[in-house]
Amino acid sequence: MKQTRSTARPLRRRFLSRFAPALLALVCLTTASFGQGVQTGQVRGKTSAADGSALPGVTVTVSSPSLQGTRSAITTAAGDYLIRGLTAGPYTVTYALDGMETVTREVAVSVGTVKVVDVELGVSSVAETIIVQGTATPLDTSETTYNISYDTVDELAVTRDLDSIADLAPGLTLNTPNANQVAINGAMSYDNVWLMEGVEINDNLFGSFDSLFIEDAIQETQVLTSGISAEYGRFSGGVINVTTRNGGNEFRGTLRADLSNNDWRERNPFEVENDIERTDQTNDIWMATLGGRIIKDRLWYFLAGRQRDTADARPFDVTGIAFDRQTENDRFEAKLTANFNESHSVTGTYIENDQTLLRKNFTFTIDPQTVFSQETPNDLKVLRYNGVFGSNVFADFHYSEKVQQSITGGTQTDIRDSPFLSFGFVRPVNTQHYNGTYFDATDPENRDNEQIAGSVSLFQSSERFGSHDLKIGGESFTSINVGGNSQSPTGLVFLFDYEINPDGSPQFDANGRLIPVFEFGLINQWIPERGSRLETQTDSLYVNDRWQVGRFSFNLGARFEQIDSEATGDIAAVDTNRLVPRLGASFDILGDGRFRADVTYAQYAGGYNTNIVSSNSNVSNPSIVQYLYVGPPGSGRDFDPGFDLNNYVPVFARFPSANVFFEDDLHSPVTEEITLGFGTQLGRKGYLEATYIDRDMDDLIENFITIDLGQTTITDPLPIVVDNQELRNTNIADRQYKAIQLQGRYQISQKWSVQGNYTYQIENDGNFEGEATNQPAIQSTIGSTPEFFSPERNFPIGRLAAFQEHKVRLWSNYQFELGRFGHLNVGGLVNYDSGTPYSLVDNSFPITAQQAAGDPGYATPPTTSNVFFGERGSQLFDDVATFDLALRYGIDFGRIQPWIKVEIFNVFDNDKLVTWDTEISGNTGGPLDALGLPTTFTEGPNFGQATDDADYAVPRELRLSLGLRF
Numbered sequence: 007m008k009q010t011r012s013t014a015r016p017l018r019r020r021f022l023s024r025f026a027p028a029l030l031a032l033v034c035l036t037t038a039s040f041g042q043g044v045q046t047g048q049v050r051g052k053t054s055a056a057d058g059s060a061l062p063g064v065t066v067t068v069s070s071p072s073l074q075g076t077r078s079a080i081t082t083a084a085g086d087y088l089i090r091g092l093t094a095g096p097y098t099v100t101y102a103l104d105g106m107e108t109v110t111r112e113v114a115v116s117v118g119t120v121k122v123v124d125v126e127l128g129v130s131s132v133a134e135t136i137i138v139q140g141t142a143t144p145l146d147t148s149e150t151t152y153n154i155s156y157d158t159v160d161e162l163a164v165t166r167d168l169d170s171i172a173d174l175a176p177g178l179t180l181n182t183p184n185a186n187q188v189a190i191n192g193a194m195s196y197d198n199v200w201l202m203e204g205v206e207i208n209d210n211l212f213g214s215f216d217s218l219f220i221e222d223a224i225q226e227t228q229v230l231t232s233g234i235s236a237e238y239g240r241f242s243g244g245v246i247n248v249t250t251r252n253g254g255n256e257f258r259g260t261l262r263a264d265l266s267n268n269d270w271r272e273r274n275p276f277e278v279e280n281d282i283e284r285t286d287q288t289n290d291i292w293m294a295t296l297g298g299r300i301i302k303d304r305l306w307y308f309l310a311g312r313q314r315d316t317a318d319a320r321p322f323d324v325t326g327i328a329f330d331r332q333t334e335n336d337r338f339e340a341k342l343t344a345n346f347n348e349s350h351s352v353t354g355t356y357i358e359n360d361q362t363l364l365r366k367n368f369t370f371t372i373d374p375q376t377v378f379s380q381e382t383p384n385d386l387k388v389l390r391y392n393g394v395f396g397s398n399v400f401a402d403f404h405y406s407e408k409v410q411q412s413i414t415g416g417t418q419t420d421i422r423d424s425p426f427l428s429f430g431f432v433r434p435v436n437t438q439h440y441n442g443t444y445f446d447a448t449d450p451e452n453r454d455n456e457q458i459a460g461s462v463s464l465f466q467s468s469e470r471f472g473s474h475d476l477k478i479g480g481e482s483f484t485s486i487n488v489g490g491n492s493q494s495p496t497g498l499v500f501l502f503d504y505e506i507n508p509d510g511s512p513q514f515d516a517n518g519r520l521i522p523v524f525e526f527g528l529i530n531q532w533i534p535e536r537g538s539r540l541e542t543q544t545d546s547l548y549v550n551d552r553w554q555v556g557r558f559s560f561n562l563g564a565r566f567e568q569i570d571s572e573a574t575g576d577i578a579a580v581d582t583n584r585l586v587p588r589l590g591a592s593f594d595i596l597g598d599g600r601f602r603a604d605v606t607y608a609q610y611a612g613g614y615n616t617n618i619v620s621s622n623s624n625v626s627n628p629s630i631v632q633y634l635y636v637g638p639p640g641s642g643r644d645f646d647p648g649f650d651l652n653n654y655v656p657v658f659a660r661f662p663s664a665n666v667f668f669e670d671d672l673h674s675p676v677t678e679e680i681t682l683g684f685g686t687q688l689g690r691k692g693y694l695e696a697t698y699i700d701r702d703m704d705d706l707i708e709n710f711i712t713i714d715l716g717q718t719t720i721t722d723p724l725p726i727v728v729d730n731q732e733l734r735n736t737n738i739a740d741r742q743y744k745a746i747q748l749q750g751r752y753q754i755s756q757k758w759s760v761q762g763n764y765t766y767q768i769e770n771d772g773n774f775e776g777e778a779t780n781q782p783a784i785q786s787t788i789g790s791t792p793e794f795f796s797p798e799r800n801f802p803i804g805r806l807a808a809f810q811e812h813k814v815r816l817w818s819n820y821q822f823e824l825g826r827f828g829h830l831n832v833g834g835l836v837n838y839d840s841g842t843p844y845s846l847v848d849n850s851f852p853i854t855a856q857q858a859a860g861d862p863g864y865a866t867p868p869t870t871s872n873v874f875f876g877e878r879g880s881q882l883f884d885d886v887a888t889f890d891l892a893l894r895y896g897i898d899f900g901r902i903q904p905w906i907k908v909e910i911f912n913v914f915d916n917d918k919l920v921t922w923d924t925e926i927s928g929n930t931g932g933p934l935d936a937l938g939l940p941t942t943f944t945e946g947p948n949f950g951q952a953t954d955d956a957d958y959a960v961p962r963e964l965r966l967s968l969g970l971r972f
Contacts, residue, residue: 012072044228044237045204045249045390050088050475051123053081056107060469061127063103070097070115071254079397086467088475091392092401092451093252094155101125117228117249118155121800122599130821148561148590148604148683150232150697152176152763156224159663159831160820161966163890165908168200168222172246174817176747176763177231177699179810179965181801181842183779186214189808190231192701192770193243193677196782197612201247203355203388205406205807208239209615210453210485211626212782216245216410218357218386219540220337222260222293223250223310231747232681232699233606235293236548236563236588237461237479242612242677242703245868250355252343253297253306262969264291268330272450272961280326282319282551289316293969302630307343312337318570320365323954324372324438332364349394355546358385367415367425368780369956372512373520376416376425384410403460410453415445416495421649426497426522428503429850429964430946436925436953437849440520441643442505442537444494449536451489451626453616458482459901461548472555478548485542487616490534491626497566498584502527502648505641510947514945515642523641524648528657531631535574535624550588555954557597561590561606569614569673573623577663578797580619582610584674604683615783618707622666631724632658634869658763658866659728665718669734672785688935692752701743705735706774710789713862727865731790740803741772741790762816773878789869793860794853799939800871805843805879812885814838828897835890841920845874846943848928854938873928873945886959888912907967915962922957923948 049068053061064081072095081087092115101109106127113121152175164170169188173180178188182195188210189195196213199206207216228247230238238245269286276285297308336357345351363380386408393401416423425456429697448519461479493499505513505521515521550563568583586609595601620627637653647653660666678701685695715730749763774786788801795801817835823828851873891913896905925946932942952958 015052028214029616037220040497043213044118044247044588046091046093047117047122048088048090048116048120049092049097050086050120050621051125052645053087053101053124056123056128056707058124058766059105061103061726064106064127065102067100067102068092069100070095071256072252074306074343074351075348077394078347082398082473084465084467084469084473086473087471088398088465090463091394093403094249094713098533099123101127104637105129105214108785116155117226118151118247119153119228121453124599128493130884132772146593147558148179148606148681149230149235150235150681150683150699150747152229152231153491154227156226156865158761159224160907161831161892161894162817162835163833163911164835165223165893166168168215168219168227168246169249170549171224172229174598174815175229175231176746176749176765176813176815179808179813179839179955180242181808183807184677185778186212186213186217187212188243188246188890190244191661191679191699192741193241193612193703193804194776194783194806195243195808196615196777197241198243199238199241199245199613200271201245202357203386203406203407204247204390204404204457205386206483207386207408208455210455210487213613213615215406216359216384217337217361217387218359218408219248220293220295220310220312220339220357222262222295222312223308224340225249227250232679232697233561233590233604233608234588234610235561236550236565236586237477239481239546239548239565240464240483240544240569240613241613242610249298250310250339250341251295251308252341252353252868253299253308255299255302255306255506257298258972259296259465260969260971261293261773262293264293265966265968266316266963268317270965271319271625271963272915272917274955274961275919276326276955277321278827280321282321282326282328282955284319285317285330285795289680291316305342305386307344308339308341310339313850319955321955322366322372322374323370324948326487327374329366329377331366331642333361334363335359335361344593345503351392353388353390353392355388356385357650359383367444368439370437371439375441375519376413376439376443378416378443380411382411384408398465400463401460404458406455406457406697407457411450412453413450415447415449415492417447418442419495421496421498422643424492424498424500426500426502426504429501430503430925430927436923441500441522441915442496443495444499446492446495446534448495449492451491452487454486454488456484470756472553473918475552475970477550480546480548481546483546485544485616487540487626488537489626490536490538490624491538491628492534493530493532493628498530499530499532500527500777501530502635503720506947519643521641522643522645522648524637524645525639526633529635529651529654531633532628533630534628538574538623538625540571540573540616540620540623540625542569542614542616542921544569544614557594559592561588563968567611568596571614573620573625575623577623579622580614580670580672584673584676586611586676598606600687602683602685603683604680604685606681606683608679610677610679612677614674614690617781618733620662621709622662622668622930624662627662628662630659631656655724656724657869659720659726661720661728664720665730667730667732669732672707672714672733673705673735675703675735677701677703688750688752691754692750694750695748697738699743699745699747699748703741704737706737706739706741706776706787707733707785708774709886709933710737711864712736712789713793713864715866729865733785734789736789739772739774739786740804741774741776743770744768746768757821758818760818762814765813766811767809767811770806771803773797773803775793775807787868791864792870793862794857795871796909796937796939799803799935801872802874802875802876802878804845805923807843807879809843810840812838812840831892831894831896833892833894835885835892837890838885838887840885841883842880844883844924845878846873846924846926848926848943851928851939856936856938873939875928875941877924881924882916888916888917888959889893889914902970902972904970905968909965909967911963911965912960913962917961918959919952919957920959921925922950923953925949929971
C-alpha cells in the first residue's frame with residue numbers, strides 16, 4: 007500500500023530529465039508537426055500528368071486571408087505533397103511546373119482535418135480554375151470527427167456555450183450530473199478533454215470546461231469521438247477542440263448585443279402550479295472583436311471583449327420558490343501573431359474571465375436562505391511557435407498556464423446556520439439541501455494547470471512504399487490543486503429530514519424556514535487542511551504515422567504516459583505509466599475517393615481526476631468524523647438538543663492521510679475501442695458516414711474496505727478506530743458501450759444546405775456510475791464490506807444514467823437574396839432525444855439483521871445501503887422533440903454590415919414532462935429476500951411528479967441579437 011515517500015521530487019523538472027535527450031535527438035533528425043490540441047488543418051494530395059504518371063517537382067502554393075504570406079511545397083518523386091499548419095478558412099491552392107499548365111483550386115480547410123486535392127496537369131499554358139465545394143469531408147482518415155464552424159452556429163438557434171455547440175455532434179449527450187459536461191461514447195462525463203487554442207481548459211475536478219472563451223471569437227469547434235490519434239491523451243471519452251480567430255491584413259471587427267428577457271419565455275406547468283411569475287427584465291450580453299495588421303503579412307493582432315450583467319429565473323427545487331440567478335461577467339481576449347518569414351511564426355494568446363455569480367449551491371438546493379455570491383477569477387496564457395523547414399517538415403511547440411480560482415460558499419459560523427441535507431431517513435424524499443450555505447468562502451480553491459508540448463514530423467513518399475506522415479511528440483502536463491475544500495462555514499453538515507405536509511410538500515415555520523426533524527440523523531464534521539497543494543504530472547511521448555499506399559491508408563500510433571503526483575506532506579498517490587496503441591485503416595473502395603471503409607482499434611488511458619488522486623491526502627479532500635444523533639426527538643431550528651453536540655456519538659471517521667491507501671501501480675481506467683465505418687462522397691455537394699462503435703472500460707478504480715486490510719486508531723480530534731481503505735483497479739466494476747452513428751451533409755444549392763446526424767445507442771450498460779451531482783470520480787459499494795451486500799440488490803448491472811437510445815440533430819439553412827435590401831437567412835434545427843433511464847432504488851435503506859449477522863468485525867460497519875428493485879436503469883423517462891428557428895437579416899453598406907437575428911427555441915412550445923421524482927422506499931411489511939431486504943417498494947409522495955422547472959422541456963423562448971460587422 008502506497009502512502010508517502012521520503013523526499014519530494016520537483017515535478018516540473020522530471021519531464022526534461024526523462025525525455026529531453028530523446029526529444030533533442032528527434033529535433034536534430036526532423037522537425038515537428040502537432041502537439042496536444044491540433045489547431046490547424048492540412049492540404050495534401052497527388053499531382054499527375056495526363057497519362058496518370060506521377061509529376062515530381064511541382065510547386066504547390068497556398069494562400070488565404072487566414073494565412074500570413076504564402077506556404078509552398080514541392081511534390082516528391084511520387085508526385086505527393088503535404089502542406090501543414092493551415093488555420094481554418096478558405097484557401098487558394100496553385101500548382102505550377104515549367105512546361106505544364108498552372109492549375110488553381112479553391113478549398114476550405116477545417117481544424118484537425120486533411121483536405122485531399124489531387125490534380126492533373128496538362129501540357130498547356132492556359133490556367134485552369136476549378137472550384138472545389140467545401141461541403142465534402144475528407145475520406146482518407148479513420149478518425150471520427152465533427153467540425154462545427156462559427157457560421158453554422160450563427161445560422162441556427164443555438165445557445166453558444168461550448169457544450170451546446172458540441173451537442174450538435176453525434177456520439178455525445180448532455181445528460182450528465184453537472185453543468186458544462188458532455189458524456190461521449192459511454193464514458194464518464196468528467197473524463198473528456200476540452201481544448202482552447204490547443205491547450206486544456208478543464209476544471210481539474212469536474213472535467214467541465216472553464217468559460218475561457220468569447221463566443222464571437224470562436225472560429226471553429228472540432229469534436230473527436232472515436233478512432234482518436236495518439237496525439238491526444240488523458241481522456242476515456244473524447245476531445246472537444248476549439249480555435250479562435252486571428253487578425254489579418256485587412257482591418258475587421260464585430261459588435262454584437264444578445265438580448266433576452268425572462269418574460270419572453272413561456273411558463274411551464276411547474277411554474278404555473280407554483281404561481282411563479284417571470285421578471286420582466288431585459289438582460290444583455292455585449293461582445294466586440296477587432297482584428298487587423300500592425301505589419302502586413304508579419305504582425306497581426308486580434309482583440310475580443312464580452313460583458314454580461316443578467317438575471318436568469320432559476321426557481322428552487324421542490325419548494326418552487328422563485329429565484330433569479332444574477333451574473334456579472336467580464337471576459338477579454340488578446341492575440342498577437344508574428345510571422346518572421348514564411349517559415350516561422352509565433353502566436354501569443356491571453357484570455358481572462360472574471361465572474362461574480364449570485365447563486366444556489368446545487369440543483370437540489372430547495373431553500374432561499376442558502377443563496378450566496380461566488381467569485382471565479384481565471385485566465386489562460388498560451389505561447390505557440392510554428393516552423394516550416396524545407397518543403398516537407400513542420401514544427402509546433404507551445405507553453406501554457408491556466409489559473410482558475412473559486413471563492414465559494416458562506417461565511418456564517420453560527421451552528422444553527424449550518425447546511426442541512428435531507429436523505430429520506432424518516433420519510434421518502436430525494437436528496438435535498440436546505441437551511442445554510444454549503445462550502446466556506448474563506449477557504450478559496452485553485453484548479454490550475456501548466457503545459458509544455460511539442461512534436462516532430464517528417465513527410466516522405468515513394469512510388470513503391472507510399473507516403474508517410476510521421477509524427478513524434480512529447481508533452482508535460484501538470485494539474486495543480488490548492489485548497490482544503492471546506493464543506494461548511496461552521497465545519498458541520500447536518501443530515502436530517504424536514505417536516506412535510508400530508509401532500510408531501512415542505513412545511514415552513516412562522517419565520518418562513520424549513521423545519522428540521524431530529525429523529526434519526528447524523529452530523530458530518532469536516533476537518534479541512536487549508537492551503538494544501540497537489541500536483542499531478544503526466545509526461546507523454548507519442549508516435550503516429552499516417553501511411554498511405556495505393557488505396558489503403560493506415561494510422562499507426564502509440565502513446566506512452568508516465569504519471570506522478572505529490573501532495574502537501576510529501577504524500578504520493580500515483581506513480582505509474584501506460585502504453586496504449588491507436589491503430590486504424592481505411593480503404594478507398596473504387597480508388598476515386600468516393601467510397602471508403604475503415605476499421606480502428608484504440609485504447610484510451612483516462613485522466614487522473616483530483617477526486618481520486620487526492621484520496622490519500624487532505625488536498626481538496628477534508629477529513630470527516632460522522633456522529634449519530636442519540637438525543638431526544640424534536641423538530642425546529644429552536645430545538646436546542648438537536649444542536650447540542652453532546653447528543654451525538656461518533657460512528658465513522660475518514661482521515662485520508664491515515665487510513666486511505668493506494669495499491670501499487672494504481673492507474674487510470676483504460677477504454678478499449680473498436681470501430682467499423684463506411685463513408686461516401688455525394689459528388690462535390692456532400693457526404694454520408696456511418697460508424698459502429700464498441701467500447702469496453704477496464705481497470706475501473708474502486709475503493710475497497712475489507713477485513714484483511716486492517717484498522718487504524720485515530721487519536722485526534724478524538725480516539726476512534728477506523729477501517730483501512732485501499733483504492734484498486736478492478737474489473738468487478740464494469741461499463742460497456744455499443745452504438746451506431748450516422749452523419750451527413752448535402753449542399754442542395756449555393757444558398758441551401760442540409761446537415762445532421764443520428765446516434766443509436768445499442769448498449770450503455772454497467773454496474774458502476776462513477777459520478778453523481780457535485781460528485782465526480784466517486785466509488786461505489788462494489789468493493790466495500792462485501793459481507794453485507796449482494797450484487798443483484800446493491801449494485802446490479804443495467805442501463806447507465808447517460809444511456810440515450812436515440813438522439814437526432816437535423817438542421818437546414820436557406821439564404822434569401824433580397825437585392826439591394828440585403829439577405830435573409832432562415833435556419834431550422836430539429837432536436838429529438840429519447841428518454842433517459844432511472845432506477846427503482848431506495849437510496850438509504852437500513853442495514854438488516856441478516857446483513858449485520860455476516861459482519862466479521864468492521865470498526866464502522868455500514869448503516870444504510872442502496873437497495874435496487876430490478877435492474878439498474880430499468881425505467882425510462884419520456885422522450886422529447888423540439889424545433890428551433892433562427893431568422894437572420896443583414897444588409898451591406900460597403901464595409902459596414904448591420905444585422906439582426908431572432909431566435910425562437912421550442913417553437914411549438916412542447917412542455918412535456920421529461921424527468922420526475924423517482925423516490926421510493928422499501929416495503930418492510932412485504933416479502934423479504936435472504937438478506938432481509940424487501941422485494942416490494944412504496945412510491946414516495948411526489949413519485950412521478952415534477953419537483954423542479956427543469957423537469958420539463960425548456961419552454962418556448964424568444965431571444966434577440968443585433969450587431970454589425972465591419
